Amino acid sequence: MVDEAKMKELRAALEEQRAHLHKEITELGGDPDSLDAEIDVERGFADSAHSTAERARVLSVMKALRANLRWVNRALTKMELGTYGVCERCGQPIAVERLEVLPWAILCIDCKQKGEGR
Numbered sequence: 001m002v003d004e005a006k007m008k009e010l011r012a013a014l015e016e017q018r019a020h021l022h023k024e025i026t027e028l029g030g031d032p033d034s035l036d037a038e039i040d041v042e043r044g045f046a047d048s049a050h051s052t053a054e055r056a057r058v059l060s061v062m063k064a065l066r067a068n069l070r071w072v073n074r075a076l077t078k079m080e081l082g083t084y085g086v087c088e089r090c091g092q093p094i095a096v097e098r099l100e101v102l103p104w105a106i107l108c109i110d111c112k113q114k115g116e117g118r
């Protein structure tokens with residue numbers, strides 16, 4: 001299991017990542033707390049084809065950012081529930097080294113590799 005000091009460090013990293021994702025989503029014209037895809041990329045584009053391409057690009061980026069935000073929020077919720085750092089597949093502890101690299105990891109490295117067909 002993760003000791004208290006390391007848990008504080010990982011929580012801080014997750015909260016920092018959450019703030020960063022909120023900022024990026026907002027800068028793209030989206031609402032980080034919504035799944036709504038409304039954005040305004042029409043302004044400044046005389047060419048509607050360019051506007052459509054830009055809208056598709058922004059929506060794709062925003063979709064990825066929101067997915068990352070969900071993973072970060074899930075990890076923070078798991079901390080609150082006391083289940084953080086436990087593999088969701090096998091129930092064994094996730095190595096602290098893995099959590100340091102990927103604080104929102106839900107699988108231990110063995111289960112992750114098995115899931116990828118390795």
